[in-house]
Amino acid sequence: MTSETTERGLADTNILILRSWIDPHELPDELAISAITLAELSAGPHEVRPGSEQILYSEGPERARRLDILQRVEHEFDPIPFDADAARAYGRVVATVLAAGRKPRRRATDLMIAATALAAGLPLYTTNPKAFAGLERLVEVVPVTRPAVRDGR
Secondary structure, three states, X not given: OOOOOOOEEEEOHHHHHHHHHOOHXXXXXXXXXXXXXXXXXXXXXXXXXXXXXXXXXOHHHHHHHHHHHHHHHHHHOOOEOOOHHHHHHHHHHHHHHHHOOOOHHHHHHHHHHHHHHHHHOOOEEEOOHHHHOOOOOOOOEEEOOOOOOOOOO
C-alpha cells in the first residue's frame, strides 16, 4: 500500500529511526506516532553502552544520533496516547498473540503500538512485519522495505 491509497498511518519506532532512508512513496501522506514509540525513542540515548553490537563507531556519536532522532520526533509529532481504548485493544492483541502460540511479553512494546493502531483505526507501518505476525485480523500491518543504510544500521 502506498501513500496514494492511504492518507494516514501509525509509524512503528523503526520507521522513525530509518525514516531518512525510507522511500517516501512507501509511507502514508500523514504519519502518526504512539506515545509508546516516543517512550522507546526517549529510552534510546540511555541504552547506548560501550561495546554494544549496535554501536559501530563510538558511544558519543551514537548517543547524539539517537538524541537527534528523538528531538526531531518530539518537534514534529503529537503522539497518540496509550489511553483506556488502547489498553482495551491491547487485551485483544495479547489474546490474538496467545492464540497464535506466540509469547506476548517478549514484544510488549510492539504489541502496545499495534494496540494503539487498533484503537485509533489506523494501519501500522513497519520495517519489521514479523513482529506483528498473527495480528492481521485486528490491525492492517503495512510492510515497508528496510533500507540498506550506509553505516549498517
